[in-house]
Amino acid sequence: QLQLQESGPGLVKPSETLSLTCTVSGGSMSSGRSYWDWIRQSPGKGLEWIATIHYSGAATYYNPSLKSRVTVSIDMSKSQFSLRLTSVTAADTAVYYCAGHSPDRGDFHWGQGTLATVSS
Amino acid sequence: QTVVTQEPSFSVSPGGTVTLTCGLSSGSVSNSHVPSWYQQTPGQAPRTLIYNTNIRSAGVPDRFSGSILDNKAVLTITGAQADDEFNYYCVLYMGGGLWVFGGGTTVTVL
Numbered sequence: 666q667l668q669l670q671e672s673g674p675g676l677v678k679p680s681e682t683l684s685l686t687c688t689v690s691g692g693s694m695s696s697g698r699s700y701w702d703w704i705r706q707s708p709g710k711g712l713e714w715i716a717t718i719h720y721s722g723a724a725t726y727y728n729p730s731l732k733s734r735v736t737v738s739i740d741m742s743k744s745q746f747s748l749r750l751t752s753v754t755a756a757d758t759a760v761y762y763c764a765g766h767s768p769d770r771g772d773f774h775w776g777q778g779t780l781a782t783v784s785s
Numbered sequence: 786q787t788v789v790t791q792e793p794s795f796s797v798s799p800g801g802t803v804t805l806t807c808g809l810s811s812g813s814v815s816n817s818h819v820p821s822w823y824q825q826t827p828g829q830a831p832r833t834l835i836y837n838t839n840i841r842s843a844g845v846p847d848r849f850s851g852s853i854l855d856n857k858a859v860l861t862i863t864g865a866q867a868d869d870e871f872n873y874y875c876v877l878y879m880g881g882g883l884w885v886f887g888g889g890t891t892v893t894v895l
Contacts, residue, residue, distance in 0.1 A: 704886075712823075712831065712874050714884040726882025729786075762830060771821025771836040771876055771884075778830050 667692035669763050669776035677783050683750040687763030695720045698765035701746045705759040753783045791887035803862035805890050807875030813856035818877040820858030825872045867894050
């Protein structure tokens with residue numbers, strides 16, 4: 666059974682960089698679900714897609730509204746992919762979910778999510 | 786900027802039918818948008834119900850179905866139960882690797 670687990674600091678200061686890692690277990694990162702995603706949800710709000718990376722690392726896709734501040738990367742040797750969000754503000758406080766999906770499918774398989782709070 | 790639209794709320798009587806829609810602020814939803822639906826309880830991760838318009842995820846009862854009607858994606862829940870009270874989100878694939886979620890619909894079974 667494919668499992669995804671987010672990890673990272675729960676508290677980040679304004680203007681600093683939020684770094685999160687997702688560890689994938691129980692399945693392959695290169696077959697079936699081979700696109701790996703970050704999605705967030707601000708308190709009491711809806712879901713917002715942040716970015717996707719192909720398992721090869723050769724393709725990355727970013728939400729235009731966040732593109733200037735976001736970088737995603739992947740480390741297949743560790744079965745992990747990561748998110749970096751720079752220059753954070755209180756508006757970036759959210760539960761961050763990692764997920765995976767198959768090519769041309771909306772079959773997102775979700776991690777449990779991790780709360781990242783931006784506060785001094 | 787493209788906005789994906791959903792009803793903020795929907796109320797249904799027990800045993801009734803829930804019909805949730807997912808549209809575009811400009812244009813029509815088609816199968817190429819691979820519309821997909823997710824169910825979420827506040828504080829928990831979403832669960833994928835339907836993907837690519839009408840494919841049920843493993844373990845999802847056949848009371849849940851997806852379609853496209855009148856230029857919108859539609860999630861239909863028949864025989865509504867108290868257990869169906871969740872927030873429901875749709876997502877549309879906009880091409881170029883980009884996905885846009887709708888604002889979500891809160892379903893209440895009265």
